[in-house]
Amino acid sequence: MSSDIQSGENATATQPEKATILVVDDTPENIDVLRGVLKSIYTVRVAINGEQALQRCFSDKAPDLILLDIMMPGMDGYEVCRRLKADPRTEGIPVIFVTAMNETHDEVLGFEMGAVDYISKPITPAIVHARVETHLKLRSAYRFIRDTFGRYLSEEIVDSLIDSPHGLKLGGEKRDVTVLMADLRGFTSIGERLPAETVVDMINIYLAEMTEVIQKYLGTIDEIIGDAVLAIFGAPIQREDDATRAVRCAVEMQLAMGAVNRIYQQKGYPKVQMGIGVNSGAAIVGNIGSKKRSKYAVVGRVVNTTSRIESYTVGGQILISEATRNACDVLLRIDNELQVMPKGITEEMTIYDVGGVYGDEELLLPDKRDEPFIALSNPVDVSVSLLEGKFARERFAGKILALNAAVFDMQVEQECPLLSSLKLTLADASDLYVKVIRQISDDPLHVHVCITYIPAEAEILVSRLLAENALS
Structure with a gap:
């Protein structure tokens, strides 16, 4: 008997949560009909006017789909839909108009407001079920695509792929970008001394922290190769402060290494240090590859030079090119400058050891002090x-x-x-x-x-x- 109860509890625990449908209508009879049609499959919530509907949608538990009447006292359904689509918190909720207003111009206006479908009154239960199920599946698929690709691409690139019919078209364009490259010092040697699962865990902890910082500063993560990260500022969307954000990002990444090493210490892992190189210049950016396998990437000498600059760093250091320094619109703390001749570069170049960014949002690394020998x-x-x-x-x-x-x-x-x-x-x-x-x-x-x-x-x-x- 107890095993049957336990089995029943487990079955209940694994059942998926019901989708929530918000029915918005000022007529009790219409609400009762829709509730009766839907309640066996979905959780049904109710609003009797537009203001109440917005309150329900902006709550902590927003609905998964809205069935919305048009003709209501006060705020009509068109205005409710327009406000929902104008707010980032609710713009993704599918809205289906359920209305007796079924003239062509009514439907066109509804779609212009952002609705995904129309159901005419009096309703047919089979049609209500079919359209609700279809749009819930479409929303679920959309979320899956965003969540899956969002783990590999920036939010801006995912938006481009989803929203643009040409998002996957091969080809690129020339534009000015700032490239950031970060790498853990000595991690190859650490990897040779530790179990594979420890090495993977260390990389994942490190990348989790760095990804948060890069996305905060609107960088696009172009490549992750082991413990190395390549990020672009200026693609797919170019902004006037790309270089400044890249340098601020580099400083905050170095500061975030404190959190990384605290987690390592708790797990008994060795401490690590990171070097970062930043460079600005012209590059080709876009979808590169073949029809079967392609990626959004940046190509050009600016990337190779960034790699060379990063290779000069020691742990905890940020080195930037003169081009990046000149492109920054804030005062930087420069701790040192060096003359170098990177491989593949025909002329000596100046690189700068950055200790922080001054300004309204000051962001500084600890001062470097020469310890006596x-x-x-x-x-x-x-x-x-x-x-x-x-x-x-x-x-x-x-x-x-x-x-x-x-x-x-x-x-x-x-x-x-x-x-x-x-x-x-x-x-x-x-x-x-x-x-x-x-x-x-x-x-x-x-x-x-x-x-x-x-x-x-x-x-x-x-x-x-x-x-x-x-x-x-």
């Missing part, structure tokens, strides 16, 4: 490899002469270009990754490098060196 009484020998992309070249010798928690003062046997990435192998065979941030001298070759990724065992060694030499 602690000299090592016994320099630490390391094996150094210059990295090209993800690949290490031949090894050469180096020594860590002094250090703080984030930067090493090193002597190296071979030249290490400014902003190049290095892999350091310690005596216990543990690896850590650094970026050259300052060239001190050529003879001997002497550089400062900033840590971009350090595993737990190497972090223990650095902490021990700091503690031992601070006391000496």
Whole structure:
């Protein structure tokens, strides 16, 4: 007996919630007829005039569909429909007019107000059921499309695909955009040391935070490749403040890394840092691909240059091009500027280390302070490899002469270009990754490098060196 009751409870719990139909009519007999036709399948709510109908619709529990009379005292059905369609909260609710006004011009006016269908009085129950069911299914399908594609595309692109008959047409146009690229420092090495499910969870936590910020600033996420994110500002909709919003977005993304790392700490995951590059310029944007597989994308040198700029960053840093700086209509906090020659670029370019955005809505990263070095009484020998992309070249010798928690003062046997990435192998065979941030001298070759990724065992060694030499 108890198992039968339990089975019945489970069946009830899994039953889908009934759709809610709002019947709006000033005649009690008409309301009773429609309620009698619908109540066995739907939850039926009632409003006896236009004002009451709007109150019902703007409540926390809005109806899924409205059956609306036209001829009512005070506010007529046309005006009710017009107001519903003018409000973002209710514009998506299907409205079916149920009326004796069935002349052609009446129907045309109803459709112009935003109604999806007409049912003539006196009603036929089968027609009421058929049309209500059809428009509820259409609304459900529309929601499914928005929810599904909204996980992969920006809201603006989804709107373009749904609303425009040419939304999927291949082709592009040239326009000025600002491109933002973000990447986690050293995440490839982290991924090699952790279980696959942990790596995926870490990426999902990170992307959840970053996606919220990018969408807040009206950016379009063009690509997600592992832990890297490419976002466009200026497509599909171009705005005058695209560059400013991109830089503000970058600052808030760096600030959001605090929340990401707090979640990682709670789950026992290692902390991570992110670098961001931002660049502005002309690009081709649009639907690219084939009839079977296409995507909304941005193509052009501006994207490649953004990638190069991002590759120069260390954790917690935002580097922007001169084009982006010039396009911003607010004062930026510039912490440093660098002259670089990215691969594929024929002329040296200036990039800027951004620490925040001033103005009415000030948004700033913590001030960067140079922490003093602690000299090592016994320099630490390391094996150094210059990295090209993800690949290490031949090894050469180096020594860590002094250090703080984030930067090493090193002597190296071979030249290490400014902003190049290095892999350091310690005596216990543990690896850590650094970026050259300052060239001190050529003879001997002497550089400062900033840590971009350090595993737990190497972090223990650095902490021990700091503690031992601070006391000496």
